[in-house]
Amino acid sequence: MTTHTSDSDDGSAAEEIDRLTTSYWEFLLAREPSLQTRRGLPVESLPGMSATEADERAGFATGVLDRLRTLKPADLTGPAADTAGFLEALAEQEAQAGRFHWLTPTATPYQLFRLQQYGDMVFRPFLFETGADADRYASLVRDLARCVATIGDKAAGQAARGFFVPAPALPGVRTTITRLRASAARYVGADAERLTRLDTASRGRVRDGVERLVATELEPAFDRLLAVMSDPDYLRRAPQDVGWAHYTDGEEAYRAFVRTYTSGDTPPERLHELGREHCHELTERMRDARSALGFTGKEAEFNERLATEPRLYVATPEEVEARYRGHLDRLTPLLPRWFAILPRAPYGVARLDPALEASMTFGYYDPPTAAQPVGCYRYNASDLAHRSLLGAAALIYHELAPGHHFHLARQSENTTLPDLRRELATFSGFEEGWAEYAAGLGWEMGLYDDPWDAYGRLAHERFTAQRLVVDTGLNLGTMTMEQARTFMRAHAAAESDGQIATELLRYATDLPGQALTYRAGYAEFTELRTACERRAGAGFDVRAFHEAVLAGGALPFPALSRRVARELR
Template identity: 85%
Template sequence: MANHSADSPDGSAAREVDRLAASYWDFLLAREPSLRSRRGLPVESLPGVSAAEADERAGFAAGVLNRLGALRPAALPGPAADTAGFLRALAEQEAEAGRFHWLTPTATPYQLFRLQQYGDAVFRPFRFEDRGDADRYVSLVRDLARCVATIGDKAAGQAARGFRVPAPALPGVRTTLTGLRASVTRYVRADDERLTLLDAASRGRLRDAVAGLVAAELEPAFDRLLALVSDPDYLGRAPRAVGWARYPEGEAAYRAFVRTYTSGDTPPERLHELGREHCRELGERMREMRGTLGFTGSEAEFRERLATEPRLYAATPQEVEARYRGHLDRLTPLLPRWFAVLPRAPYGVARLDPALEASMTFGYYEPPTAAQPVGRYRYNASDLAHRSLLGAAALIYHELAPGHHFHLARQAENTALPDLRRELVAFSGFEEGWAEYAAGLAWEMGLYDDPWDAYGRLAHERFTAQRLVVDTGLNLGTMTLEQARTFMRAHAAAESEGQITTELLRYATDMPGQALTYRAGHAEFTALRAACERGAGAAFDVRAFHETVLAGGALPFPALRRRLARELPARPAVVRSPGRGT
């Protein structure tokens, strides 16, 4: 047996890894409101997006990489090896972010989303018990104004360096900023019901201070940013074409974004080819499923049928929720056959803030926090007459169970992990890849036995596959926006023209590379499971595979491969993998 005692070289290296993880955690906990909220700690400050803050984070990451470089990976025991792999990838991401600070979007709808999250995670749940709380709240409102100001400063600095939001995305930017200005200035004004524990003088000072900051700093910061993206000079110089390769050093930045988001080293050219291959394969399966539904016409004709099929549309948000809950109710009794450990935190659905719905294609998963202990999918209920529920089953299995909630809630509940690995969501390839793998697992569970749900899942898979094509094509400069629109329209089942437009702008102007994580991550998990099945043969235990993946929390894929190779052979097979369709 290997000697990992405290005095051995292995033990010394493991302790150094633990110290690095604790140091990184303390660094981030002091700067990230979301981490403090999840731990039930008071939020003391809100970060901005200034170059100085980016340099500080990149400098800290460089120090971590230097200390990791002095260690011998082979000397690390299993858990420490996982943590070292986590730390190295995290620090490399932060260093890349610092390098490409001025080429990273900031004044775009998804990037601005943090301002709405501060309302849900910081300001609305804020508890006022004494004057100190009132003073801290005022300080947070001041920080929020500074955060908006740094977004404006960065956008102006980018423009001076030749980086502007492309013209096709600017209307959505202005709409988002206008909506956020109204939402943010509303949510920082604490209502009287929350101030009952404060004396009258403290309540008055709080109201006056907040009103003064809103008028003197917060609203002007929004107005300056809106003025910048509305200025005729900015509009005149904004590029008409989209994609990162069109900016100086943009292609290098995009390749870094792809590495960060996918947590792997597959080049974007190969992901582009993979997307085309998957689109062809999934298109054939969809053709077969249309036959099962008794339809013999073309896909274009079937798309017209989908647009008018009553069962695929809801009239009210309540009907949308009922559809999602029905799919979850079918899943629940099957879970113990596939998972050895289930999350303790409950999960549910709730509507997205209507102010955000116009600029977001779908919704998002909201993980449990100390203040809000339920994991929720925040769904988009806008324009229901044109918002198909064809993929509702696939979507909710991705967003909640056994997808995001099983990963993120289990990770947060796992006290064997260092705080950094429990609380940080750092690797999108793992996060979205697991959720897509989990939604695909529903094939084996028999949850797509309804042909409409099956077609919806296939359509969803092809939707994520086409992202590999258009995201890379747009950002490498091999596809124009219209070429990408044509390709996406040909490979979309029920998405409206508005949704397609929003998605394309997300890829090419807002979050370049992020959309790759779904299908690229799914491919990684599928390959990992196939390798484990080949290695174990008839003894393969699907519950052991899932537990080995989830018990380690999110990891970059190279580290996850090492973890699976290390952990699974030592596990005795108890439960065989259920057959497909069970």
């Protein structure tokens, strides 16, 4: 900790919460390239995945928790109570991450994606102005190599402790590492056009230095990581079974992952039951929706029709964009009836970089920044002959408005929030849960009155609901891979066997617990609203409810419940 105060200090608990928050922000800002780039600051170093770094972060978080306990955060009121709840949950997440460092996957496709992000975030936008920039760039390339090396060290350390990536996931792991090796070698390369503002000596130093670092440090680090994951002994000992229950202390780790990702206290057993209940209800609603479309056969037969239904496919990226914009045009005039304050930042849609489309199922939301002030959903327009737009309405309402954009833009625009709460999107249950709740508002707004859009929304809801079943079932050891595959195939309307296989490996070998955030968060928001409606009766104001939720930014659900009760009393 960099700022500690004794119990004898005269400052109030709220003032101490402010100091702790500032201290935590400074700690993270010094270590997180994503926060530095959002603030327009130069990136000086890249973090690694070493146990030492994990212990440092966990130790800092434990210090925050110790100090919070002396302040009795339950006695705080107003914004200080929200910040205390935020701090406590954030620090608990970091402390748990340190505790389960050796049980957290690292050398798996989604976990390794950060290495690709460094290309987009740090290396490609890097500006060469002076010789000092040339030296800083070389230092960053060396840091990238060190980061990859720490991933290799962790993978080897995990194997020494009996933790192996399951055999079914290893081919995808090795393919990902091989592709990242080639990609990193390309994106750190500084072409001549980017170096024109440097003097001749500095240009040569950058070119020669980067080439040498790639050959002597970066590529060897990838090669060693690949060697760890390809070692004959590793392959022999890698389990065929997937899921965290198969590891020593794995169930305890999984329960911690679930708490972190869902930002709530619902145990995984209850989430499993909830998923089954929701899947049953949604299956019934989908049957009714098929009847509204004039179809009376079995769902499997209807799925065959979905693959060839002309209105669900378009031929050009421009038509994809027009479909999304059409859904947004229907939404826009309705927004003032549901939201008291709208984000100041505009929003729109644009095609994803075609080079990234093959590796992303859909696309992603890109929040507004000082350099790019428009929040944008970057959509995937590849393979349009096989890319159904059945769920286009539900997708754009989730990804853009009133989903992610309304949360993240409002949060970043709220200057009354401390920097830590404005800049971090650390509670996935809130983030994805709000986006799912916001897309669900389309039912009340009449945005799914077209039966095809309605069916697409229901199919999307059921897809997120089945994740509650299979993620928990696989990781608690109550479902085999074959049972999970059968359940998912029965509750995923249009996914291929290949997509299902990839999804299941994601849940049980790569991001355990993350897939729960969508439906679990949705359930938290709907339950919170239901409780508010019950208390207010005929006086319930949906605009006030939404403002109570969004004005405080992302919070863990226990803190959010306390905030909403306070704001709406």
